[in-house]
Amino acid sequence: MATLRTDWLTEGWIDFEYKKYMLMAYLQEVNGNFDQAKLFPDLLNVQTHYELATQLKNSKNEIVASFPKKVTGVDFKKKRFVYEKFQESEKLTEIDSILDYSLPLFQQTLTQGQTQYADIEAQLTFAPVGIVPLHLKEGYLFLYRTRRSETDIYHYQVRLFEHHDQRGVQTTYLETVRKGISTTFENLKLTLIKKRRELPNPATYLVESPADYPVQETLLPIAKRLIVKHVA
Structure with a gap:
C-alpha cells in the first residue's frame, strides 16, 4: 500500500520541488500497485487526496476573493471599479503552485483506477446461491476463482456507518474449499x-472471477460493494 499523509501539502517544508518529489514517489507506487491489479486501499486514498486538494483550491480562491480590496481607479469602458491586486504570501503562492501541479495528476491516477475497477467488475459474476431469504443484511459470501478452483468463504454483515450515513460490509474469513465436480455451491x-x-x-452470494485477481486488494472489496448494491 502506498502512503501519503492527508496533510502532506501543508505539513513540513512547503517547497514546490520537495512536494513534487513526494507526490511523484507516492503516485509511482500507486501506479505500480494498479499494474498488479491491486486497487485497494490506494484507489480510495487517491480519491480522498483529490477531493481534499480540490476543496483546498476552492476554499483558497474564496478566501482571496473575500479580502477587502483597495480601489485604484475606474474602467469607464467596462463601467466598473479597478481594484488593487491581492498580494499573496510566498507560502500561499507555493501552495497554489503545488495544487495546480498535483490536481491533474491525482485526477489522472483516480480515473485510471476507476476505469480498471469498472473493467474488473464487468468480468465478475454475482448471483445468489439457493433461495433468497427476507433478511439480507447477514449471511455468507462465496468468492470463487475459476483458475484456482477454490472458493473462499466469508461471513458478512451489512452495517451502517454512523458518521457517513453509508452502508458498508464487514466480512470474516471462514475457510477455503477446493471445488470439485460434485461440490456445488x-x-x-x-x-x-x-x-x-x-x-x-x-442469504448467500457468489462472486465468481475468471481471473486470479488479488483477493484482499481487489476481489473482496469489489464483492463487498456488490453486496451493498444488491441489499440496497
Whole structure:
C-alpha cells in the first residue's frame, strides 16, 4: 500500500520541488500497485487526496476573493471599479503552485483506477446461491476463482456507518474449499447451515472471477460493494 499523509501539502517544508518529489514517489507506487491489479486501499486514498486538494483550491480562491480590496481607479469602458491586486504570501503562492501541479495528476491516477475497477467488475459474476431469504443484511459470501478452483468463504454483515450515513460490509474469513465436480455451491451452503446453526436460513452470494485477481486488494472489496448494491 502506498502512503501519503492527508496533510502532506501543508505539513513540513512547503517547497514546490520537495512536494513534487513526494507526490511523484507516492503516485509511482500507486501506479505500480494498479499494474498488479491491486486497487485497494490506494484507489480510495487517491480519491480522498483529490477531493481534499480540490476543496483546498476552492476554499483558497474564496478566501482571496473575500479580502477587502483597495480601489485604484475606474474602467469607464467596462463601467466598473479597478481594484488593487491581492498580494499573496510566498507560502500561499507555493501552495497554489503545488495544487495546480498535483490536481491533474491525482485526477489522472483516480480515473485510471476507476476505469480498471469498472473493467474488473464487468468480468465478475454475482448471483445468489439457493433461495433468497427476507433478511439480507447477514449471511455468507462465496468468492470463487475459476483458475484456482477454490472458493473462499466469508461471513458478512451489512452495517451502517454512523458518521457517513453509508452502508458498508464487514466480512470474516471462514475457510477455503477446493471445488470439485460434485461440490456445488448449493451443497457448500447446506454444509454451512449444518455447521453454523446461528444462521438457519442465510442469504448467500457468489462472486465468481475468471481471473486470479488479488483477493484482499481487489476481489473482496469489489464483492463487498456488490453486496451493498444488491441489499440496497
